[in-house]
Amino acid sequence: MALDTRAAALTAWQIDPKHTTVGFSVKHMMFATVKGRFAGVSGTIVLDEANPARSSVEVEVDAASVDTREEQRDGHLRSPDFFHAEQHPTITFRSTRVEPTSANAAEVHGDLTIRGVTRPIVFDATLLGRAKNPWGQEVAGFEVRGKVNRKEFGLNWNAALETGGFLVGDEVNLEIDVEAVRQQ
Secondary structure: OOOOOOHHHEEEEEEOHHHOEEEEEEEEOOOEEEEEEEOOEEEEEEEEOOOHHHOEEEEEEEHHHEEOOOHHHHHHHHOOOOOOOOOOOEEEEEEEEEEEEEOOEEEEEEEEEEOOEEEEEEEEEEEEEEEEOOOOOEEEEEEEEEEEEHHHHOOOOOOEOOOOOEOEEEEEEEEEEEEEEEOO
16 A cells, blocks of 8 residues: 555644734725724644645634724624624635645635625735744745625625715725744
């Protein structure tokens, strides 16, 4: 019986919530940009060094941890008008396939679930580097970017502007900066 050496190439990496930012930006009043982030994030990245297409990602975000630096807006985002965080406490992403685009980059295809609605999404992910931290742990840094239409997830609330257009844009840019720790 031959040993499957591909399995040995798999490494698991735990997302470090203290060094990871799950950010977003959206147009406000058609011309300004509002940025926010989610403080609560956890997840695992499984890398296959020999065959990157076998890599995978699973992430959970605490919907109630949304922070736009304005408490009234954050409360509205947690409400049934947007995330309905009480009924849908987590936002999840589970990859379905990884397509390498270069030595350190890939398109990560997967299912994003917000407010109980699951839609496919493609993230552009780049491995920025790997090193040992001062405590001897191997860490890796990733930059991840993507876009979603918020209405596809049932986040439909809006207000018409007197001058035309709407208060909140439909397209949301996702900017995720990850530090992950290799697991033994």
